[in-house]
Amino acid sequence: MNARHTIIICMGSSCFARGNRRLLPMIEEFLVERGLKDLVEITGSRCEGRCADGPNLVIDGTRYPHVDEGMLLDLLENHFVRETGV
Numbered sequence: 837m838n839a840r841h842t843i844i845i846c847m848g849s850s851c852f853a854r855g856n857r858r859l860l861p862m863i864e865e866f867l868v869e870r871g872l873k874d875l876v877e878i879t880g881s882r883c884e885g886r887c888a889d890g891p892n893l894v895i896d897g898t899r900y901p902h903v904d905e906g907m908l909l910d911l912l913e914n915h916f917v918r919e920t921g922v
């Protein structure tokens with residue numbers, strides 16, 4: 837795999853319980869549907885010490901707090917389809 841992009845999803849217990857357990861399969865599904873699976877590496881992190889801002893997600897170095905299902909698809913669409921054009 838030659839990933840050009842990274843997504844780090846917090847899998848600490850707070851972020852996991854507050855939504856990241858549902859967001860992870862949504863991210864994977866988005867990448868497969870868009871043919872981006874091999875270009876994006878998804879990594880799970882432990883608690884990042886920012887539980888109050890969770891669920892937390894980092895896309896190519898930019899941190900996104902309070903991510904929910906509705907926001908996630910907009911983030912992915914904006915970043916990978918509009919911004920980077922991959």
Ligand code: FES
Nearest residue numbers: 848851884886887
């Ligand atoms: S569990 Fe995600 S920041 Fe603590």
